[in-house]
Amino acid sequence: MLEYLLQSGPATWRTLSEESPLKDLCDPSTVFRLLVKLEEIGLIRRITIREKPPFFSIALPGEHHNDYVVCTECASIQDIHILCPGTRLERQLEEELGFRQLRHEFAFYGVCKECLPKSSGA
Ligand SMILES: [Zn+2]
């Protein structure tokens, strides 16, 4: 599960239970219980977009899988692979405040290019 999430980026419970390798190993309710467990121990995170089904994403300190951009129209979600200022800010907080094991997440919300024509026009 974690490996799959690492590669796929954020995924819904449905995707995880129907498309990931887990579908051959356990039934959807087992996948769901596993997700809840992993969320409890802080290995994954739930991303909720309005009334849409939540996405689950990996949450590892020091690893960069926490930045994403979300389309508010179709609820698609994409990892961002840009040079992230978050890492530099973390170093700064470590120095100034003495924090350790910092992690961050950025969520950007907008309308994706597939949805743009729909929402901007008649
Ligand atoms: Zn969209």
Ligand SMILES: [Zn+2]
């Ligand atoms: Zn970042």
